[in-house]
Amino acid sequence: MRTPAWNAQVAAADRYNEPGRFTAMVGWEYTSTPNARNLHRVVMTPADGAQARSFLPYNYYISERPEDLWTFFEQTKARTGIDFLAMPHNSNLSDGLMFALTDSDGKPFTAEYARRRSAWEPVAEISQVKGTSETLPALSPNDEFAGFELRNALLSGQPTEPNAGAYVRTALLRGLAEEQRIGVNPFKLGIQAASDTHTGFVINSEEDFLGKLGEDLLPAERFGPNQPRVNFHAVDMSASGLTGAWSDRNDRRAVFDAFRRKEVFGTSGPRIAVRLFAGYGLAKSDVAEAGFGARGYRKGVPMGGDLAPSTGAAPRFVIRATKDPLAAGLDRIQVVKGWVDDRDQTHEKIYTVAWSGGRKLQADGNLPAVANPVDKVHWRNDWNSGASALEAFWIDPDFNRGQRAFYYVRVLQVPTLRHHVYDAVAIGLDPEKLGVATTIQERAWSSPVWYHPQ
Secondary structure, three states: OHHHHHHHHHHHHHHHOEOOOEOOOEEEEEOOOHHHOOOOEEEEEOOOHHHHOOOOOOOOOOOOOHHHHHHHHHHHHHHHOOOOEEEEOOHHHOOOOOOOOEOOOOOEOOHHHHHHHHHHOOEEEOEEOOEEOOOOOOOOOOOOOOOOOOOOEOOOOOEOOOOHHHOHHHHHHHHHHHHHHHOOOOOOOEEEOOOOOOOOOOOOOHHHOOOOOOOOOOHHHHOOOOEOOOOEOHHHOOOOOEEEEOOOOOOHHHHHHHHHOOOEEEEOOOOOEEEEEEEOOOOHHHHOOOOHHHHHHHHOEEOOOEEOOOOOOOOEEEEEEEOOOOOOOEEEEEEEEEEEOOOOOEEEEEEEEEEOOOOOOOOOOOOOOOOOOOEOOOOEOOOOOOEOEEEEEEEOOOOOOOOOEEEEEEEEEOOEEOHHHHHHHHOOOOHHHOOOOOEEOOEEEEOOEEEOOO
16 A cells, blocks of 8 residues: 555655746655654655655554654655755644653764654754754743743653653754764754644634544534544644745745755744854845845855854854734844854844834843734734844854854744634634633744854
């Protein structure tokens, strides 16, 4: 059955693929789940249908070890020339196993392991229908926005204690420390997001959420018992997410290459666009919209890139973000920095670098919360609130040229209604009495830029 099913899948991708207009990639999900701990990877290839029919997807029935998946990639590429990449997916349900500091045999990473992992897994998923995998309040106590759409559980639905190895920000920090130890970063990860609904529906907007598996398509069904196949209540699911790729063409090879070089970003659903460049020669005038990309490539590196060692100057960043044309405006732009010190201890700090309205940064660097524009009498969003675009020119004020570091951008939208509110209103329930926050702040995350000392 595997061969006809795979052939039908790749034929469908070819049928709907229209280079320059709509790119349909060939891929599959590798669903390793040892002891209900999620080690799933989404696999993508630039292959067309004819090429893809020369192999069958590698699956967890053959092996639950991700290292064996990479071996399949290596052997298949050597035989056919076809390229692959895998994206760790739903790491928040891995109980810390996804970004643990040991391999599948429980051994510490070697430089060779780190090289293989970073080669085949260049990006990781940060948001999807089963929750957000950026960080936790317990891991990032100084991050006031860390508690966004969280799920701490196994795939069986059993709750788990917070575990650092389940989260992307921890992986980025651990990657710096491992690079300092063995010379190679195993977690040099770009950032993307996806839906994982398994329905074929586009559900990345809160007002259009249609559940997870097709068993909860109607509002009343989404307030019913847990879905037996996923062991989660539909109300607790997230209407997420989307990936954006910066590419000069809309075709399979160009999109794949954007993922490979990590010039991608993820959002929790809205079509927020974010772009950044980093370098030592950037100026405040370089943040202007006209010619932004051309100047950025000429004078710096894009998201996913590596800064050259500094001779003394701190890196400069130019950042632009635009709202989803069909959604609410933007609240703020933040830069999330992580670094490792001389004692191999990791640190993180968040800088707010642009915002809407007349608010002022406080002495501690915090920004007062944006006013919540949601009408909770009639349960309506204010689509005119917030900024249509934000821009920033920022120089790291705490730069130490001897310390490894990463920087990624997080863009927050103003508060809007969460998806379950629409369902509650539709069937006559009071959204305030359901025990779930009625509003959320959607967001986008860029891939990082890395700094390496001499």
